[in-house]
Amino acid sequence: MQHRSARPTQKDIALAAGVSQATVSIVLNRAETSAVPVPTRERILRLAGEIGYRPSHPARTLRNARTMTLACIVPDITNPFYPGLVRGLQATAAPAGYAVLIYDTDGTPEGERRALGWLQQGRADGAVGMFYHFRAADLTDVARGNLPLVLLGRQSVRRGGPPIDSVFIDNVAASAAMTRLLIRRGHRRIAMIVAGFGPSQVRAEGYGKVMREAGLAPQLIVDNAHSAEAGVRAMRTLLAQGGDRPTAVFGANDMIAIGAMQAAREAGLSIPGDVAIVGFDDIPTANLLGLTTVRQPELELGALAARTLIERLQPEGSRTASRSLELDFEIVERSSV
Amino acid sequence: MQHRSARPTQKDIALAAGVSQATVSIVLNRAETSAVPVPTRERILRLAGEIGYRPSHPARTLRNARTMTLACIVPDITNPFYPGLVRGLQATAAPAGYAVLIYDTDGTPEGERRALGWLQQGRADGAVGMFYHFRAADLTDVARGNLPLVLLGRQSVRRGGPPIDSVFIDNVAASAAMTRLLIRRGHRRIAMIVAGFGPSQVRAEGYGKVMREAGLAPQLIVDNAHSAEAGVRAMRTLLAQGGDRPTAVFGANDMIAIGAMQAAREAGLSIPGDVAIVGFDDIPTANLLGLTTVRQPELELGALAARTLIERLQPEGSRTASRSLELDFEIVERSSV
DNA sequence: CTGAAAGCGCTTACAG
């Protein structure tokens, strides 16, 4: 009962059909009916069905040097931005025959290193990933192993080395636009809550630029995570400033912004009456909470990343130079401003 | 530049070190220093480092008949309940050397069939999954292929066949408890919004039982998804009932409940003043929206599923009978009641 | 038209 009924192989079919294993392989894989006489062909197909034959994925992988698997490397799968990305990725990958391997790096250098180690073992044919702690240069090793990489977020142009593509929205422009919106609404004391790494960096850049251009003093609160908890902590710090506290707070992502909203409400403040709060990403919750934010088209980003990766995996795919693919963002105004 | 620098293999190291490939394998894999003389050993290890050797995962998989991969099959990764589960799964799987493959079935029979097909190709050593359309009996084929399965949700006891484990909370008891809470708060007209499949079924059972015991008439609104959109649609239907409309609405999961909240607010109703709303799962957003709900410990469920699977994959693991592992739920009261 | 053979990169008995 607990017995391992070994999975049937082509050899088993060949034995039953009285042909060679190679013939079985040909019948099962090649469309051209020409080679094998129809009766033999049909006998083989019938037996394969009866016996419950399934091709061995590991064997095919070794033989064909293709895993038919794409890896997706994310810092935190529980941040709702990423499941949307994964879904877009998978929706494009699955019809093309690719499975999706997920690595949650937890946003740590060790996690990212571990993910790269696995990639280098040939677990996937390509990867799309968001790295906080590695730059394109660090990733060249991986890409050199003939493993196409699509990075989320813009990358500096590299010369030489294997192509590394990227898909992204213009984070600097988006956070600049959001900052301008706040200024237009009359805000002068605008703080931004960021983490010291990852997407926070470019987003802080757009914010800082616009603030200085407007003659306003940027106020960055740096926490160590892109989470709601980080937002709560930072917001409490801001509120402790008393009378000088900002009238508007920009979270580097929606999770941070939502945490900030929570902390503001706990402190008895109304949004946007006492303080305006905005975020970045447009995760589903943002809509429910009325959070004004920057919409990133995560499904499209995932789908585009998958398409780019799959193109690279075509025979001629490695010929073209690195591509930087930019999608449009959108400022979504809701009730939190 | 675009050249494929083929990945180095044990053969390359052997060539450089002047030993056989088998010796390289032994040095790289076996702890016992005994067999190979220290200088040879060190030379091999040094060369392996210099040459940038990484074991080929596909080759190991074929040879060892183990993929070191666990599959996770979910109906909708964008439902925030599942990323938490995935995270718990991965946090336990990764240290044990297992990668996690994600399949989003979209809750459709085709999606589930495709996932099972992939499993049968030997892409993973085991799987934890939530199936809407297949029952344990349908899954026996997969399990018979010596692929351990951990189902999310209680399964009817099966006799014979390979063991299929399950991890779950008592959904019937949980929805019964939630329904009792609403009754205790004085509600009499309590409706439940469900999908016609998946976890909705057992949850509707607990609700119906308690309602009838209390002499109240159950009112089930059946939609075809466990999404916020489904909640919006169903809530609009309920509100169209006018004066007889329910004073409390129970969503079969939090997404549905959140949709219902949205529709209620759009209709100008206050929560819980005009209508109480409760959900099921306790996704992160529930906390932010003040939704009273049933807490499922998703991280623990994921971790427990991973541990159960990994135990099954041990040499003696297939000996024990099927296990049904129940975790405790918790009613989390917030402001929506 | 079909079979025998090589080989993908490993691990593991088995010889010497």
Place this chain on the structure above:
DNA sequence: CTGAAAGCGCTTACAG
């Protein structure tokens, strides 16, 4: 102490 060989399950030239 180390090498030669077999084999995991496939695919693909290459012979006949």
